[in-house]
Every structure is written in C-alpha cells, then in structure tokens.
Amino acid sequence: MKQLINVKQWKKNSMRLLIGAFLLWFVIAFLIYPNFNIILASFRTESGFSFAIVRKLFESPIAMDGLKNSFILAISLAITTNIVGVFIVLVSEYFEIRGAKLLKIGYMTTFIYGGIILVSGYSMIYGENGIVTKTLASFFPNFNVQWFGGFWAVLFVMTVSTTTSHMMFLGNAIKSIDNYTIEAAKNMGASSFYIIRRIVLPVVLPTIFAITILQFLGGLSAFAAPLIIGGKDFQTIAPLILELNKIPGSQGLALMLSLVLGLTTILLLILFTKLEKGGTFFSISKTKAVYVKQKINHKALHIFVHAIAYLLFIIYVMPVVLIIAFSFTNSAAIHEVKLSFSAFTLDNYQTVFHDIEKITPFFNSANFSIQAAIAVTIIVLLGVGIRRKHDNFFTQFIEYAFLIPWMLPSTLIAIGFLTTYDEPKLIIGNKVLIGTTEILVLAYIIILIPITSRLLRASYQSVDQDYELAAKSLGASSFYTFRRIVLPMLLPTVLALIVLNFNSLLSDYNIAAFLSHPLKEPLGLLIRRYTSVEATGDTQALIYVFSTILMAIAAITVSIVYGWLLKEKKK
Template sequence: MYAQTWKDRFRTVHPAVLVLYGLIAWFIVAFLIYPNLNIYYRIFFKDGVFSLEAVEKLLSSGRAMKSLYNSFLLAVSLVVTVNAVGITLVLFTEYFAIKGAKLLRLGYYTTLIYSGVVLVSGYKFVYGENGFITRLLAGWFPQMDTSWFHGYGAVLFVMTFACTSNHVLFLGNAMRKIDYQTIEAARNMGASTFYIFRRVVLPVLKPTLFALTILIFLTGLAATSAPLILGGVEFQTITPMILTFSKSMTSRDLAALLALILGLATLILLTVMIRLERGGNFMSVSKVKSELVKQRIASRLGNAVAHTLAYGLFLIYMIPVALIVVFSFTDAHSIATATLRPGSFTLDNYALVFSSMAAFKPYLVSIAYAVAASIAVVALALAASRILHKYKNKWATALEYALLIPWMLPATLIAIGLIVTFNEPRAILGNLVLTGTVWMLLIGYVIVHIPFTLRMVKASFFSLDPNLEDAARSLGARAFYTFRKVLLPIILPSTMAVLALNFNNTLADYDLTVFLYHPLYQPLGIVIKNSTDAQALADTRALTLVYSVILMVMSAITLYFVYGKSRRG
C-alpha cells in the first residue's frame, strides 16, 4: 500500500518539478558533500593507503604551528576585548543616559556599512606607516617609529572595533527588551547602579552574550584580512598560512589540514553554543513588560568618565570613515603624503572610476558576481523552502541538514575543498575542470550564503497562512501557478531583503575571494587589499578610496531599506 501511494504521488509531480529536485540533489552532492569528503581523503590517504604524513608535516612545520598558536591567541584575546567594547557601546546607547546618544549611535554603527578588507585598509590608511594620524604624530614626536602599526597589537586593535557590529544589533535589541520594572524594584530596595547591572541586567543578556562570544572566537580563529594586511612577518595566523600553502601543489595537503582544523573548531564551538542555549534558563518572569528607561549616572566623576569614554570611542570609529571620504576627493599626491591642502581637492578620482573601463572593471566584476550569486542562492533557497514547506518527511529533513553544511564550515575550508577537488576532471561535473575558471568563485559565493538565505526564506514560507494554498487548489489552480501568483508575492518583500543583504556582503568579500578568483577578473576585495601594499601606486590608492566610499554608500542604502524602513514601520 505504501509503495502504491508513493508511486501515485510520484506520478502527480510535474516533470519540471522533478528536474528541479534532481538539480538540487546534484548541487548538494557535487558541491556540499563531495568536496568536503574529498579533503579527508586527500589528507589521510596517499595513493589509496592511509597515511598521517600531512599531520607529521604540520607538526614539524614551525610556521604552521606558530600560525595555529597565533590564531587561538587572537581568538581568545578578541573574546575579551570585543565583548568589553561591545557591551560598553550598548550601555552608552541603550542603558545609560548619555548626551548625544543618537550621534554616538551613528558612529558606533559605521562597522555595519564597511567591514572586512575595506575596514582594515581604512585603518591602515589612518594609522599605517604613511597614515594620516601617524604623520600627524610624527610631526609632534620626530623620534617616533612610523612603522608602529603592525603585528599582534595592530590586528587586535582593528578587529576589536571591527567586530562589534553584532553587539550593537543583537545585544542592543536584547537590552531594549529588558523589563524596566525589575530594575526599578531593585533600585527601590537600595541596589546601586553597578549592582543592578551585574545582578539584574547582565543575566538577561546571557543568551545573546554566549552566542556572540562563540561568533567572536570563530571570527578571530578564521581572520584573514587584518592578519594579512597588518600582521606582518611576526604575526601570521591560520588563514593567511592556508593561502600561502594552497598556492603550491606540494603543500596543499598542509593547507587542507589547517582548513580541516578550522572546520573542527567551528563544529565544536557551534555544538557548545547550542548546548549552552538549551541548558540555560534566562527567561523573564514578568508577564507585562515596561519599556526600558535610560539610567542616569549619579556620580559626577562617573558621569564625566562615561561621557569621555563614549566620545573617545566615537572618534575611534569615525576617524577612518571620515578620512576615507575626505581623501577620496583629493589628488594622488595628497593621498600618498597624507596631507590636506586647499588646492588638493578634486572630483577627478570619481570621474575616472565612472569614465574609464579599466578603473570601473573591478567594480563591474564584483557587481556581476554579487548579482549572479545573490539571485542563484535565493532561487535555490526558494525551491528548497518550498519542498520543506510542502513535504514533512525524512527526505525533506535530510535536504535541510545538507543545505546547512556550509554553516558549520569556515569559508577557508570550503574554498580549499573546491580547489583540491575540482583542479582535475570529475565525472560528477562531466569531466570539467573548475579551478582557474570564473565559475569557481561564483559557486563559492553561492555555497557560503546558502544557510542564512535558507533560514530567512524558510521562515517566510512557514509564516504563510496554509488556507491560502488550499483555497487556490480548490479553485483548480496548479501548484506552480499557486506558488507564482499567490505565495511568492507575499514572501517577495522579505526575499528581496535577503537578496539585498547577500548582494551587499558579496561586493567587497575578500576571505573567500582570495582563494577562488580568476586573475584576469579581480573583484573589489582583491583590488582594495592590493592597494594596501607598500609598492601600490598613489593613483591606485586614490581609486580604492573611491571604491570604498561607493561601497559604504551602497551598504548604507541597503541597510536602510532592509532594517530602517521596517523598524520605523
């Protein structure tokens, strides 16, 4: 009976739908499962025989072991510094009554519109050997070492202020949901401001802080841009070392093993995070919550210190952004010497970007990749979410878990898996070689954005009223017509928001791009990173500043339409 029912269902499925399901299954096997299994085989099996040669090479490599130590050192350090700064930012904008909080929020939110290689290059432009602040300080202190901004300290400083985006978004949101009645009750019982924060406010924020701590650790462990640009010879981490090893056929097994270590660390930490979330009990006991009222700092000295620290942090966040924008309107000489003169301002840099194909090409390449990848991953997520919404069986569950595989893997491991697997003909791709083609990077972009896109699109599907589809079916509408005319228009706004965020995140990506890009088609992330090299021409740096400004403007517009309008509505 079961077999007959299954056959009947199979016959009712439209052939086009079967083809679609087959393509999804092929994509999962070809790009999510096979490359990752192939890494294990390439590392531990030489000519079909089990071998620990790669492990022995790793243990005997001083550079590789030092990079592992540096990565874990950076990850642990960032957990302390990012949490300290992130919690402070949220307190200044959401909890304490600080004058000018709206202005401060604008400065603290700048990391939402520029990040990654753009942010790191901006900090190097300000604090590097030829940076504006460094030149300014050198004028006051002639004996100063102008090459001071590099190594562990520089990487930690930049990443500390670069990684607070999640705090201002998610921890700030959690802070606004705190029941003010509990704070007022504690104050009426004589509790001090610090005691209330420590014993009343902080416990409610624990779930968010646990999640953010895990994410910070993973970010530090897999850091690419900051160690590569600012780390120097003395502070090399895992990902830059993987990049170095992956360029040689003889050391690719080391690159794969280091990437595997990153993947195992990611899996372990995500498991810990899930366990902590399940085991914790941090729910508020109040049934009727009152809106949080900002707390005044009673101590004059404490109030002065808080305001000084708040605006000091504001300057740290705003100086790189302001200088990038200002210097993008200056000539190459001013940019090279980090000096501002009345006659140095010009619009030539912007004119060149939009009038010269050679200058506009990196931007065009990034836009093409971002558009193609965003549309492809949204289409895949829509098809998969439709299956998950319509069918509640073990195959649908397996499909969901398979599509979440990239969530458990660092971008480095995904890139190495693609390189190692598809640098030779493979039957699953019709004996095509992908390594060295423009398709490799596109596939990589699609893979890394699948988990986030699937979760958002799936949530939209499951929020639909099931009676809508039943009504359409009773009127004789076919499944595809119902999806196209009834369901899709409802979920389209949230789907477009996800597409916009994916487009935004892909434009200036560097961490994945550096492994998979085609040399003749360099995206913005690669061009911006190359402009930070000492031998880069002043004209190249000028164009990079323009690229950075345009990216920040596009990011700000995207965030406004995705978050700002919905928040105001």
C-alpha cells in the same frame, strides 16, 4: 475527466521529482563532496594513504605558530569585543547619554563597510604612511612608524569592526528589559552597577553568549586583518593556508591546516551549543513595563562614561570620514597625508569612471555578486518550499545540508573546491571548474546558503497555509499558487536577501583570493594589491574612491532593506 486529473497529477509529481533531484545533486556536488574530498586529499600521497602529513604539521613551526596565534586571537577577541560591544550598547541604548543618537550612528558605521575595506581603512590611518602615524612622527622624531602591526593591531581592528552583532542583537535585547524590575531594584537602594550586573546582564546573557560564539569563531578563521596588518610576527591559520597553497610541495600542509580549522570550528560549535543549553536564563517579571533609559547619578562616573563613549565614537567614525575626505583629494596631498581645500579634486572619480581598466574589477565583483545573490535565493526557495510541503527524511536532509557552510570557514570551502574540481568530475558533467568564473560564483552561493535558508524559512512560516488550501480547493496548481499567493507574500524578504547578499559579496577577498579568474579580477583583490606600504598616492586614491562607492552602496542597501522592504513586511 479522470484521465485529465491523472495527467495533472503526473505533471505535479514530475515537477517535484525534478526539483528534488536537482537539490540532491546540488547538495552532494557542492556541499558534501568537496568537503569529503578534502579529508581524503589531506591524507592522499603518490604511494597511497598516509598520516605522515599529521607529523609534518606538528613538526612545522610556522603551522604550529599559526594555530597558536589563531586561538590566542579567538580567545582575546571574544573578551575585547564583548567589553567594547556591551559598553557601546549600554551608552547608546541603556543609559541617558548626551548625543546618544549621534553615538549610535557612529557605532553603526561598521554596517556599511567591513572586511578588507575596513582593514585597509585602518591601515591607511594607523599604518606606516597613515595620517595618525605621520602626525605622531612629526611631533616625536624617533617614533616607530611601523608601530601599528602584529597581534595588538589585529586585535584592535577586529574588536572595533566586529561589534555589529552587539548593535544589532544586543541592542534589541536591552530594549526588551522589564523597567518594573529595574525600578524595584533602585527603590531598594541598588546601585547602577549592581543593577547591570544582577538584572540587566542575566537577562541578555543568552544574546551575549550567542555573539561570543560568533566572535570566537570569527577570530579563529580571521583572514583580512592578520593578512594586511598582522605582519610576519603574527600569522594566523587562514592567511597561512593561502600562502602555503601557493608554494609547491606545501599544498598538503595547507590542506591539513584547512581540515584542522574546519574540524575545530565544528567541535567548538557543538561544545558551545551544549554549554548554552545547559544554562538557565530567565526574567522574573510577568507583566513588563516599557523600558526607560537610566541616568548616571555619580558625577565622576558620568564624565568618565561620556569621555570613553565619545573616544570610541571618534575611533569608529574617523576611518569613514578620512576615506571619504581623501577620495576627493589629489594624489600629492594623499601621499603627504594633508587635508586642505586647495587639494580638493574630482579627478579621482573621473579616473575611475572614465578608465575602463580601473572600473572593470568593480563590474566583475558586481556581476559575480548579483549572480550568486539571485541563484542562492532561487535554490533556497526550492529547498524551503519542498520542505514546507513534505516533511520527510529527504527534505530534512536537504534542510540540514543547507547549514553545512555555517560550520565551515570560508577558507576550507575554497580549498575544497580547489582540490575537488581541478580535474574533470562526472558529477558535474566531466568539467573542470578551476580557471573559470563559475567556481567563484558557486563558492559565493555556498557561503550564502545558511543565512538565506534560515531567513527565508522564517518568512515562509509566516505565510498562512489557509490561503494555499483555498487556492488548491479552487483548482489552482501548486506553481500557480506559489506564483500568485505565496511569492508576493515572500517578496519583501526575497528582495531584501538579494540586496543584502549582493552587498556582502562586493568587496569579498577571502574566497576571491583562492578562486578568482586571473583575467576577471574582483574588487577585493584590487584593493588588497593597492593596500601596501609601497602604494603611491594615485593607487591610494583609487582605494579611497572604491571604498567610498562601496560605503554609499551599503548605506543605500541598508536604507532600502530596513527602511522599506522589511518595514513594509511588518505592517
């Protein structure tokens, strides 16, 4: 009997050691080593280590303009996104606005499309061949058809496309405001503006501050918008890194820019975190009343707010409506930017689904995405599980290592993989990852780890440990307990994360632009290739079709996750 117990204990310890060894290897090989190597590679020359690349960076007008433009965009985006984001949350959640539910649906369209799809959509509407541009040119013959480009165009698109965080987080914060406090202020004669400034905003300020950090960092590492609509006059760091990496002799400058971008992101995160901790945020009421929407009593202000609210609604919804409409339009009508019932056709969809060459990039992206989504969930489950069982230095190290990609822009992660695994490395069995599909999947796993880790950890903490202790007392093994008790409780969150992660990678361009296999083109690269001034009606039709398909998948994803999986978990 004692011998049997010893065998079970040995198997248990062996499994823990195996899992621990795998996690340690994974963290070192793909989270630490590539990022450490990029620091070394930035200063490595044929004659040894040199800091000459730093001087070259400061002497390069293109690099310095890229850095300046990135900071200008980041600061501007933090301001404009908060202005627009706070406004749309107020009109959809705080004020009593006619059609508020419809407005909310319109503002939430950024949930179902983003990245290169969204930027391409705005480019096809406001760009040189866009419907808005051609309409304006027909009324004004001297109208500049290349008006939509540069800093202001990038800022406009990114402002509209990044208010998702406001609708998701700030909307919930607004709903939690104590109605007693607002009513007390109104009874004392406070105006609506005064209540918003002195009561509402102070309560939701922590949420706004957190969103501002995300927006600033997003602007700093912006990729798709500056690349597609920034033009030659407005280049930021991330697209510049991609271009420099393709030019022989300029890879060192690309590495240095990647390093500067990564270090800046880390320093800003530390600074913002300290500033946030130094603030004092509180609500003065102890007994809260259910929030009630507020009326706008001033007639002129009431009309003005409604007008701006519906103008923004049109701006948000128009790309989605036109993309779907043009996906069912023939190539001639697309080229002429004319919508009519006579141009209606299903040929675009038949072309995509019947031509294997056209649909292959979609299947490639789906394959890479599902591999990464499943793999990251398994890896994080192992890490979170071992952290729950053993609170020691090793598990803490794994937990914090999982957060490393959160501090680094995706561009830096991609460059790290490129410079590290372009030759055989012992840590991965002397294999070369460059030119394989595995490197793209691994990079996807890395960028998904932080959010997956945080959400799974939160879900794991909700599992009552008494169930596990009861199973253990009945002689159940750790694996059996996890499989029959813990996993079923985590399953809604696990499935939700797999679905959301899969959806988030389908149209990826940022990572794919650096690491994609030349014979396995992902959908993001195809969309970028077809999004150009020279694009014909046929190629634009394909973009509209793929965009519509991706939006439909995203809508279904959101419905499944929030309407079924996570809803079931709340019961």
